Amino acid sequence: MKPIFYQPNVGLFTGVSLLLAIIMVGIFAPLLSPHDPLSVHLSNRLASPSWEYPFGTDHLGRCVLSRLIYGIRVSVIGAFIILLLTFLISLPVGLLTGYKRRYRDGFLMRLIDGTLAIPDIIFTVAIVGILGPGVTHMILAIILVRWANYVRFIRSLVLKCCQEHYILSARMAGNSHVRIMWRYILPTIFSPLVVFSALDIGKIVILLAGLSFLGLGTQPPTPEWGVMLHDSTTYFQIAPHIMIFPGLAIMLFVFTCQLISEQLKKGSGTVAKEG
Numbered sequence: 001m002k003p004i005f006y007q008p009n010v011g012l013f014t015g016v017s018l019l020l021a022i023i024m025v026g027i028f029a030p031l032l033s034p035h036d037p038l039s040v041h042l043s044n045r046l047a048s049p050s051w052e053y054p055f056g057t058d059h060l061g062r063c064v065l066s067r068l069i070y071g072i073r074v075s076v077i078g079a080f081i082i083l084l085l086t087f088l089i090s091l092p093v094g095l096l097t098g099y100k101r102r103y104r105d106g107f108l109m110r111l112i113d114g115t116l117a118i119p120d121i122i123f124t125v126a127i128v129g130i131l132g133p134g135v136t137h138m139i140l141a142i143i144l145v146r147w148a149n150y151v152r153f154i155r156s157l158v159l160k161c162c163q164e165h166y167i168l169s170a171r172m173a174g175n176s177h178v179r180i181m182w183r184y185i186l187p188t189i190f191s192p193l194v195v196f197s198a199l200d201i202g203k204i205v206i207l208l209a210g211l212s213f214l215g216l217g218t219q220p221p222t223p224e225w226g227v228m229l230h231d232s233t234t235y236f237q238i239a240p241h242i243m244i245f246p247g248l249a250i251m252l253f254v255f256t257c258q259l260i261s262e263q264l265k266k267g268s269g270t271v272a273k274e275g
Helices: 008-029 064-099 103-114 120-131 135-162 163-174 177-213 225-233 240-275
Strands: none
Touching: 008 064, 008 240, 064 103, 064 135, 064 177, 064 225, 064 240, 103 135, 120 135, 120 177, 135 177, 163 177, 177 225, 177 240, 225 240
C-alpha cells in the first residue's frame, strides 16, 4: 500500500506551501514586520493603506500588517500546540478503548457523547468563563472540548482495523498488544488522522479567534487576529480595513487547511482503490 504523498498533487503542494509560508512568517515576525506591533502613534490612527503602512493602521496608530504577522504566533502556532496536546491525550485513550473494549469503554463513550452534544463554542465559552480569561485557560478549554472528537474518531478507526485479517494473524503469531497497536494499527489509521487533523486545525483557529473576539482569550494589546477583529468593530464604518485584513487572514488559513484536507482525502482514497 503506497503512502498518500506518492503521486504528485498540485493542490496538496499549494496548500502545504501556503501553510509553511504562514508558519515561517510567524516564526520570523521580528524580521518581516515593518513596524513594532505594539508601538502607538495616535497621529497616524486609522490611516488608510499606504507604502509606509501597507494594511493601514488601527485606532491607536499601530501597523495592521505588523500585528497580523505577529498574530500568527498566537493564532496559528497556538492552534498547532493545542492540536499536539490533544493528540497526546486522545491517541492512547482512543487506541486502548478501541482495541480492548471493556465495561469502562461504555462509560467513556457516554461521557464523550454528552460532551459532543454541546456545541464547541458554547462549551468552550462556559469553561473559560469558569476558569477566567487568558491564553492558558483558553488553550486548556479548547483541549477539553476537542479531545472527545479525536477519541471517538480514533476509536472508530481502531474498531474497524481490529476486524481485519492481518490483526487476527498478528495476534495468533503471539505479538504483544503493544506491538500490535504500534506496528500494525497505528500506521493504518495514520492517514485518516492526518486528514481529520488538517481540517480540524482550521476549526481550532476559529475557536481561538472567537474566544479572543469575546474577550475571553488573548488580551489586548497582544497582537492576535480575534483581538484585532474585536478592536475594529467600533471603527468598521470609517476604517473598514482594520477589520477586513484580520478576517481575510483567518479566511486564508482556514481555506489552506481545507485545501490540504481535501487533497489528502482524495489521495488516500486513490491509494486505497489502487491497493
